[in-house]
Amino acid sequence: MNTLDTLATDQDWVHGSKTKPFTAIVTQYMNQQIAQDRAVQEIASAVYGADGSDLGTVSHPLWCGFFGFEDGCLEDVWSTIIHTARKIPREVPHEPPDVPTVLQLRLAALLLALKRQPDPSSMPAVRLQSSGDSRRDFSWRRLPLFEETVLKALDDEPGRRAGFTRVETEGWGNLMAFLALVTKERIVGLESIGLGIVRWALEERHDSVARASTEAGGGGHKGDEATRLNVFVAAAAIWAVVMGEELWERMGEKAESPVGLSLGPVPKQLIGTISKRRWEKWIGRFQFLSLCEDLKICTRELAAEAAAVMLRVG
Known part of the structure; x- marks a missing residue:
């Protein structure tokens, strides 16, 4: 039987x-073989290419491809x-589905610790080219390239680079459970991705005809509509x-129609x-x-x- 590790390699x-050292570091951390501080230090040290003695005050680090970007160090973190999250069961038997598991919380804590670590005092003037074609100065608190890497991982869904x-x-x-968790805890801001997942499941048909029309001929793994719905729903x-309710609180349209109060046009719905x-x-x-x-x-x-939770919104 293929494991997720084997499938990830075979199906790219x-x-x-x-x-790179990050798989070994994260695995040791998840197995409680190294502490969180040590894991963060080793990850940052590998990204910087420094000896890791004092990551906040490294004076002459051997920058890993301009701060880990050119050779993919940071993206590999x-x-x-992301791949570790795939391997963590999303729920514990007899527990409600919205209760995170111990391992999910441990992995989320590592991501938060990376976000909270101080930026090094000596760093080149490096900027990132994001997928949105905007330029941003590097800062750990922004988790640079994380959202871009998540977007790439969405192509690994069943029916594309994965089967059923x-x-x-x-x-x-x-x-999905891990990404929703770190979004709920405001470690990352992936609310728009969450809305896209919901819209795709509830407003698109998941039969082979619909897939072929959106992928210009398909080429992915096929599955009947019930099989697809089981996955995407x-x-x-x-x-x-x-x-x-957090999904509505953050992404729900709050503006009321000004009918009777203004002669101007009704504001357009905000993007996202x-x-x-x-x-x-x-x-x-x-x-x-x-x-x-x-x-x-x-x-x-x-x-x-899901319907019961969404009904709580007044």
Whole structure:
């Protein structure tokens, strides 16, 4: 049976490189073989290319490809964390689905510790070219390149660079749960990605015809519509259940229509926000899917829980 590590290598998923030290460091940390401070120090030291004696005051570090960017050091850190998240079961038996596991919390704590570490006092004037074509000065607190790496990992979903075997679909659900957790805890700001996952599941058909139309001929792994819905509805429900009302509080459209108060046009919906009407539509879809006998019981239960959570929004 293929493991997630084997599949990640064979199918070219986002994962840590064997030629860099980050997979070993994160694995030791997750197995409680090294403490969090030591893991952060070793990761930062490898990114900087320094000896790691005092990362805050290194005077002449051997910058790893201009602060780890040109040879992919920093991106490999995030790739390692993302792939590790795939391998962590998203829930504990007999616990509510919105309760994070000990290992999820441990991995999230590492990401937060990296975010909170001080920037080195001596560093070249390095800037990053983001996917949005804007330039940003480097700072750990921004977790540079993390969101870009997550976006690459979204191409590893079942039906693209992954199939629909149990190990692949469980790994995808695990990753969704971790990303929702670190978003809820404000370690990263991936709310727009969460909304995209929900919209894709509830507003797109997941049969081979729909996939072919969006991928110009397909080429990915095929699966019948019920199989696809089991994967994508579960992923969407995980985001809704884990984030709860926070998803609406951060991304819900708050502006009211000024009808009767102004002669000017009604403001356009902000990019990245969700209207109350659409939110209610999603609730109805989750409720319908919770009764769909073609879906697995676990998927139906997640859909029902997602609808219940979303209904809490007044």
